[in-house]
Amino acid sequence: MSKLVVLVCGGGNGAHTTAGLAAYRENMESRVLTLFKDEAERWTNLMKENDFTVQVSDANTNTSTDLKAKPTIVSKDPATVVPGAHLIIFTMPAFAHPTYFEAIRPHLDDGAIIIGMPGQPGFEFQCFDILKDKAKSCTIMSFESLPWAARILEFGKTVQILGTKASLMGSIINAKTKPPHDPLQSMQKVLGSNPVLKQTSNYLEPYLLTKAIVHPPIMYARWKDWDGKPLDKVPLFYQGVDEMAAKYLSGVADELMATAKAFQSQNPKLDMSHVIHLTDWYRQDYAKDITDKTNLMTCLQTNAAYDGLVHPMIEKDGKFMPNFGYRYLVEDVPNGLVVTKGLALIAGVKTPYTDEVLLWCQKTMEKEYMVDGKLTGKDIQETRCPQRYGYSTIDDLVSIL
Template sequence: MGTLPSVLCKDTQIEPSKIPETIEGPRLVVLVCGGSHGAHTASGLAASRNDTEARVLTLYKDEAKRWTKAMRRHNFTVEVTENNGKSTKIIAKPTIVSNDPEAVVPGAHVIIFSMPAFAHPVYLEAIEPHLKPGTVIVGMPGKPGFEFQCLDILKDKARSCVIMSLETLPWATHILEYGCKVKIFATKASVQTSIISGKSHPEADPLGSMQRVLGNKPFLKQTNSYLEIYLSSKSVVHPPIMYGTWKDWDGQPVDVVPLFYQGVNEVAIKYLFGVAGELVATALAFKQQHPGLIMSRVIPLLDWYRHTYADDIKDNRDLWSCLLTNTAYDGLYHPMIEKGRQFMPDFEHRYLVEDVPNGLVVTKGLALIAGVKTPHTDEVLLWCQKTMGKEYLVDGKLTGKDIQETRCPQRYGYNTIDDLVSFL
């Protein structure tokens, strides 16, 4: 893999044919699933790469129709901003945006999932009849439990495909105009990526193909196993911050919307450290009990921030300073509901409704398998499930009535370390 020269320069507009490629190779067909900020960004970047065709599948309401109509009237633009303020406008359109899987799935080498985790089952069921062996299925991000769900829904077809998962979305990005303009505010320096090849024989190199879509940044780092992604710190950042901020809230509206990352208090820092530390302990226990399992990429939360946001953090002395001085977090506030001129916390936001059943509950399930005690995780999880009106954790075990809504390993019949590594 070569290193790309920088293509970003102030107020420059780059046509697709002039964008250098990270990976050279035959024509690549990339299908992006979803209509989110990430889906817009990935489809625009993929379309801009030489010898690459980008398609989009979006099943939500009339998104495909809206997106198609917008592209008939306007160019499709990805605006990229770097830390130094320089910007680039990349213009390239997907060849088709559709709500019909039969129109876009056949012939796709890479299928990228970029939508909330609760929508993953709908898209997996939609693509399954048209899926061919060797297809690379990418969760961007996959979120803990993505592989379990792929295997559960796609059955034997999953074992003939490559299942790939990114630990986080590669960029901080936002749709400026639906179907025609999206802006990247910040790009991560590197992103950990897991790959399960199974019995597949992909036509396209999985890691190289995704790097080709993303460009030279972020740099994709392949992990030793999908479990390293599950136990990475990203999957548990949001719930402890919500807990630290709102656990003692009196239920009354507030006058000011607090900053999310850059407004953390001591309680949030304590539980961020505690929960992330329990992930590291779980990884160590897995390694001790199954020596063939490599877990070296599960690192302390502070180190994770220093690596992932290397270009964005101005002061990385400690966790607090990493959060406060991370420019990628500028202007990000707590999810709130406006009540007149005051505000109430939004406990139905994805920071809880997605990151608890598809994050914290999954890592708790792994800790139970490893035999690791998790007092910090338990305290945060119990508050979260009470706040959400759900029941996952009961007497220290994942036996609550709502456990089938989660992606914890126990739901899929994975109850031992051997179960977890059986499909590697």
């Protein structure tokens, strides 16, 4: 088998980790495309004088393993790195996906495998919309979340994996042109033995398994009754979840389950059996990290992979104010909650929890997505909901399978 050429798109935590892991594997070439400012130049210059290291931490044994290997090239020029790439992995936030789709489009080889990791809800809609006929010659994959919790310790030098999921679900839309490498096996080689990658029955399952709906309900529960006064201390995010936050989070997850069941009952082609409740997902994917699996609240509170992670805040004069411009809202509402709301509308499922959270989010963001329970707001073109792309029925959704 020829060398697997992996192109990692992005420059953040996920890109650093994926590029480092791919570079470390045998018979694999790792490339990076980052379009943000001078990231490519900075990363390239740093690797001239330094190693590139992926630190793999094990919270259970309190040990760490260093994997040292450099990507072959880090570039801002898609013409340099896209041709010849077998796997093209999107690891940047969803708001940046359109820019990267536009950048890679002229240079894509037939048979390329495009992977959203995570794709976030609406990834396939946007992929087909921007790549057009090019998309038909590519295999399109999308995973429900990142494989691990990771953070950059030193840009262009060191990234740390804090916790790795036990398994990860991903969808595959096969291309007309068969790729030279098996999509799922190739991605597994990049990541290593964990997480174990599993294929969903269709691209809609990851949308309803999505972790893009986790952040908005937690933000809503914490800040909906906030008095506007600055805090003396930054509150914990996941491990600070209380019964109120767990109620809304579980309620939204219930609505995703109901949408999945409605799809399957209305169209037998849509096997939605992989869609499980958020609580069960945490018990499964963070099995080694969670010490109390009693319920959703305890799963979050006792997850070692979330140790010390806090609410996004803005500091001023030693006091702290919530940062409502952080990705937990600006990313996960238009590319998460609005998309799942759109799917629920198509399925005919009522979503009182989603609606309550969404109304607060859009008011806080000064956006208008939902009006009178419908996705007809003036800012809907900024989202990836199916209605934006002309998908209004279940048959429409099935048509791209």
